[in-house]
Amino acid sequence: MVKRLDDKLFDSFVYLILIICGLAAILPILYVISVSITPFGEVLRNGGFILFPREITFTAYRTLLTESNIPQAFKITIWITVIGTAVNLILTSLMAYPLSRKNLPARNFFLLMIVFTLLFSGGIIPTYLVVKSVGLLDSIWAMILPNAVWSFNVLIMKSFFEGLPEELFESARMDGAKEFRILIQIVTPLSIPVLLTVGLFYLVGHWNEFFQAIFYVTDRTLFPLQVIVRELLMQSQQPLENAENMMPTQTMQMAAVMIASVPVIVIYPFLQKHFTKGMLLGSIKG
């Protein structure tokens, strides 16, 4: 088939737009990477803007990884992310499974209860009071338990479970399986896409943990990565408060940004195919 001229025009127009969008996404990352591995003097000589480094140094990374609070914060963040996501997935699926069964007594009531929390929340101070009264303040669990279940994800999982063929459950039941066995041996293996999707939501949320840390934690050794990175970045945006305040150079700041974002950037491509599939799951059946 021979393409007509206006088709070609249209195609090149589409490509042009896609290239612009692509560049808009890639250039900032490229800039951050380049600045983070260029000596700061070199950055300054170029008026602060560098896309391709001519000189490469990893001193900023070395300093951050040996002399700052970042290694400790990194450990905390990994802990929160791994344990937190595990807790999230277990609790979310335990909640979503019964709700997906049509024969659950008072199903509508429970559903309403969950949807309600999507729209309304207690606000910061009441939540703080709850966290305080259960003694979670200043502990690592304060960053995991208050958001252990995200109702939106429960609904996504519920819809997925509802989409599984009813016959599977019947046959399992005929073979004598109880609900727990059905969930673990039948439903879970079939639900990998949705688990990965929801898991990714949770994982990114934990990785970016910031607000709960700021509110509930005062112990510096428990601060997660984002809090520390923000501290590094904020300093240069504030006018001088004290003469002895050491300001991190731009190179240091960008290196910190890289350390904080690379792990998630690396994970994304591996999960993406499940992710797009999982995202559509909820939309087919409400």
Added chain:
Amino acid sequence: MRKSLSILLSVTLLIVMLSACSGGNNSKNTGTAPTNTEKPSAPASQAPTEASNKTIKLEIIETGNNLPAPDKDSIKQELDKALNIDLNLTVYPSGDDYTNQLNVRMASGNFPDLFMLSRQQLLQFSKQGLLLDLTPYMDQLQKTIDFIGEETVKKGMVDGKVYAISKSPQIPYNTYWIRKDWLDTLKLDVPKTIEELAEVAEAFTKNDPDGNSKQDTFGLTGGKLSAFAPVFGAFGVGSPGNFYVKDGAVLNALYDPAMKDALAFIKQMISSGSVDPELLANTGLQHQEKSIKGQAGIVHIDWPNMTKEQFVEQIKTVNPNAEWLQIEAPVGPGGQNDSSWDIGATAGRFAIPKAIEKDPEKLQRVFDLLNYISDPDGGSLLVQFGVKDTHFTLEDGTLKMTDKAGEVGHSWLYQFTGRPEMEYLQAKFALQSESIKFANDQKRIEALNGFIDIPEGFNAADADRFIEEEIAKFVYDKRPLTEYEDFLKTLETSMNYTLLLDSAKEQLNQLGFGS
């Protein structure tokens, strides 16, 4: 997406709740009152003598950054040892985060034992009865008072009662800095008057001072309108919004007859193209970056950001010949004043929650801490310079920092009562000592804003924004200066500025200014 929405929602809720609190003080008071009456019996029944040597955990929060982990924090360890406490200091780099944290904790009754607060918060919390009235405890805080001075104690007062300990006074850091090597290249002299300043700025913009045959430089930069602070000063005017005494009366800078002349002069400078075109968009330290990168030749900035080794090194890497010179404020029709200096302001103040009254032992430790860090024979040197013989040495009365001083670069975070500013800076910044003195010796207009409490019904943030916007219009020739009186009228009527003016005058007269 969903998460940011819920955060937005909860923040809105918080604001609503807080405003509800400040609106209904009475309900707030009755809410906290029962807990106050219930508890005192509990500690009284315990044996006080037995417990006095147990380690007490003190929680302190403030804004700041670069606090090391506790095991690397030798100042914390020394304070713990000296006072038998377990000091848990938390610092928040962003003022907004800090305000959120403090509001949540005050509202939920989970009080820190000592915390930094703004004057506005001081008024609000003291009215709500959340702060400990320190007036009866003044004897116990004698060392602290001796250190900060009686005048500074007044800065923490509300209605004649002391609710906060303010830091000891600071000294001004800002002056104009100019590129000496650019002046030499263009064969110009250091500007002495504002006319010369304008000429030099124009030459820096148009005559290619860096010799790269490109018009890529400009004359003057700074953080927003503060770039012109010495120009305002040359007309004898404070920065917009300042209150000061002129000819024996309290005056607001906007109502100073010379204000219009100052604006006219600034307008002229801007229209000649010699001012940083992004001047009003400069945030944080962008003006410093521009100066280091060799884009601007004159900058109004503090000495640390120009002379600390870190920055000197950066300046030299960009251009080994670059030489920045600190200069006196230019002379104008109103004299010579390098910006205004708020003599009522304090670098920070700390308050103690009322709830701590129930625990006299803990309260005593907080007092001990404040006294200890204020005591020249006690811990004052510790929170200034670190551990003796490790971070500094003292020989025949002269203090010298050792090469380990870098470990205690965060010592300022522990200076809850401030420091003897000049001696401190001279010792800590021996290399910069000339610049420090120079900046301090500049003549300045004594602004009094720090003494003024914002009257109820006046929204300072809105008014300030309006003033900044309109002044920008005047100096950027978007609005003719003939309309200046109209601007003041709008300010008085729609922004309620009259309320502030009257209240400020009354408050300042009461303190003995201009009456």
